[in-house]
Amino acid sequence: MSAAQPAPPRSVIARKAYWTRLLPLLAALACVTRVPSFARPLWNPDEGFLAVQARMLAHGGQLYETVVDRKPPLVPWLYQAAFALGGSGSLTPVRILAVLAQLLTAVLLASLARRRWGDTAGRTAGGLYLLVSVGLNPEDAQAATFEVFMLPCTAAAMWCADRRRWGAAGAAAACALLTKQTGGAVLVPVLWLAYRHGAPRGGVLRLVAGVTLPVLGAALVTDPAGFVFWTVTGSGAYASFTGSELHALVRALTNTVILAVACAGLIPPVVRALRLARTGAVDLWLWLASSAPAVLLGFHFFGHYYLQLIPPLALLATAALQILPRQRLTAAVLTSACCCVLFLAWGLLAPRPELTHAQRLASAVAHRTALTDRVLVWGIHPETYWLSERTPASRYLTAGLLTNFSGGRGGPEVGEKYAVQGTWPVFREEMTTHAPALVVDDSRGKPYAPERVPGLRRLLAARYEPVGEVDGAVLYARVARDQGD
Structure with a gap:
């Protein structure tokens, strides 16, 4: 024992x-x-x-x-x-x-x-x-x-x-x-x-x-x-x-x-x-x-x-x-x-108006694109990609990485020259290699709006046309001659 x-x-x-x-x-x-x-x-x-x-x-x-x-x-x-x-x-x-x-x-x-x-x-x-x-x-x-x-x-x-x-x-x-x-x-x-x-x-x-x-x-x-x-x-x-x-x-x-x-x-x-x-x-x-x-x-x-x-x-x-x-x-x-x-x-x-906006925008993106399409959301709300179940056209998920905009920063510190070093050449290549079927300008008057960002402004003018608007966000689709790219 x-x-x-x-x-x-x-x-x-x-x-x-x-x-x-x-x-x-x-x-x-x-x-x-x-x-x-x-x-x-x-x-x-x-x-x-x-x-x-x-x-x-x-x-x-x-x-x-x-x-x-x-x-x-x-x-x-x-x-x-x-x-x-x-x-x-x-x-x-x-x-x-x-x-x-x-x-x-x-x-x-x-x-x-x-x-x-x-x-x-x-x-x-x-x-x-x-x-x-x-x-x-x-x-x-x-x-x-x-x-x-x-x-x-x-x-x-x-x-x-x-x-x-x-x-x-x-x-x-x-x-x-x-x-x-x-x-x-x-x-x-x-x-x-x-x-x-x-x-x-x-x-x-x-x-x-x-x-x-x-x-x-x-x-x-x-x-x-x-x-x-x-x-x-x-x-x-x-x-x-x-x-x-x-x-x-x-x-x-x-x-x-x-x-x-x-x-x-x-x-x-x-x-x-x-x-x-x-x-x-x-x-x-x-x-x-x-x-x-x-x-x-x-x-x-x-x-x-x-x-x-x-x-x-x-x-x-x-x-x-x-x-x-x-x-x-x-x-x-x-x-x-x-x-x-x-x-x-x-x-x-408490209400969450920005979430409501992102949901409405994501619904419009999903409606205008196929599941396999790439999309570019030019803004600071990357959740639009997730809510719409669409693939980002760029590795840069917010405009902040390409303009230095973040949390209300404005004035002289926002623009292409303040972007993270080396991002714009990569971004331009992405827009050529995997051109998005839809571009969403979600700047809504912020300092990174296309009129203040020449690189994006030229891209939209040359290859896209406005097709809709959601709560101030403008949707751009590729023009017909570019759809074979």
């Missing part, structure tokens, strides 16, 4: 019981806070861009060659994988992955907080993060785009560094970097933790290897020169304040105020704690401070940039609440919950 197995330590039993109770609650909260994301076919042009990229990759496209964007490769690959499993006609598979990404972020933050400040802090950090995670314009907070999938990677990097798992911390930081460039900011607090914990030389080497090897691998799997150009060196004109100063400042102020409202339950305890005592969370302050450039980068101040601030804010608020009276915790949670309800209502009830 074999000896009886020893009972697991009491700490193991307590840990298992803790997570058995907390995980279902966080999962339910993650699902509730993402309900609006399933209420629309898509939320913003980034989702449309990624959906079109995924279809192009599935049909043999090569990232950074025939499928291009200024972003790293992980999210396009994620969309491609989701479409392979669930079909490309809906973003539901990607939306489910976004729920899981938010849940994973909350769990990692809860684990970090519990390790430092106890069981209650773990529940507080996970819950506060999910409640505040929807605290932006719904098109920024509910979209399944880069920041949502970057945040669990940054949280994982901090989680691993807190446990002195340096190689894993580097790999998680690399995943954040390969999701969006600004994800690499998490290396600042990770390096601080390595210094504070006195990481041995071997640990530092593992950290460096964990960061560099995945990035080098991604470059080699795609196109090394194209990878470097599109993700690092080719966006100089985009990262400029000139030409959109007032618009950018208004957007910065607006999104800052919106996030401040969402964080109404977090900010007071942090401010009060700073007046009373130090929280002893230097790495968390570094995490927040290093995430700030993500908001500043490019001087566009898009709302989804602000998402990177929320995990360190949630942890800092949790740290502050540990030294404040119990009623402060209750007030913080209730305030955050009320704000969350307001943002969920906004997401469910």
Whole structure:
């Protein structure tokens, strides 16, 4: 008769019981806070861009060659994988992955907080993060785009560094970097933790290897020169304040105020704690401070940039609440919950006129073309390709890549000479080799309208004629003599 197995330590039993109770609650909260994301076919042009990229990759496209964007490769690959499993006609598979990404972020933050400040802090950090995670314009907070999938990677990097798992911390930081460039900011607090914990030389080497090897691998799997150009060196004109100063400042102020409202339950305890005592969370302050450039980068101040601030804010608020009276915790949670309800209502009830326009335009495109026809949509709404199920005639899915227009940038910084370097020769070749059956001018008076872009104006004048209009967007079909090309 074999000896009886020893009972697991009491700490193991307590840990298992803790997570058995907390995980279902966080999962339910993650699902509730993402309900609006399933209420629309898509939320913003980034989702449309990624959906079109995924279809192009599935049909043999090569990232950074025939499928291009200024972003790293992980999210396009994620969309491609989701479409392979669930079909490309809906973003539901990607939306489910976004729920899981938010849940994973909350769990990692809860684990970090519990390790430092106890069981209650773990529940507080996970819950506060999910409640505040929807605290932006719904098109920024509910979209399944880069920041949502970057945040669990940054949280994982901090989680691993807190446990002195340096190689894993580097790999998680690399995943954040390969999701969006600004994800690499998490290396600042990770390096601080390595210094504070006195990481041995071997640990530092593992950290460096964990960061560099995945990035080098991604470059080699795609196109090394194209990878470097599109993700690092080719966006100089985009990262400029000139030409959109007032618009950018208004957007910065607006999104800052919106996030401040969402964080109404977090900010007071942090401010009060700073007046009373130090929280002893230097790495968390570094995490927040290093995430700030993500908001500043490019001087566009898009709302989804602000998402990177929320995990360190949630942890800092949790740290502050540990030294404040119990009623402060209750007030913080209730305030955050009320704000969350307001943002969920906004997401469910607010009209989305640009989506309606894209749907009407896509319907017209589908009506005037065959499924095998190539189409050029000259605008900043690539979702028209996805909604109409038509193949783009160019690898440049928005006019922004060919004119530097983005997010309201106007004036002297928009035009052919401000395009991403080398794009116009390639674009002209594409228009000759795979001439689109239909060109859609969706500029609607924006600074990149054909009358201000000679290359496109000449193309339309020589080979196309207007055949219709949808909400101000003009449709051009190839003239009869060109149909044999």
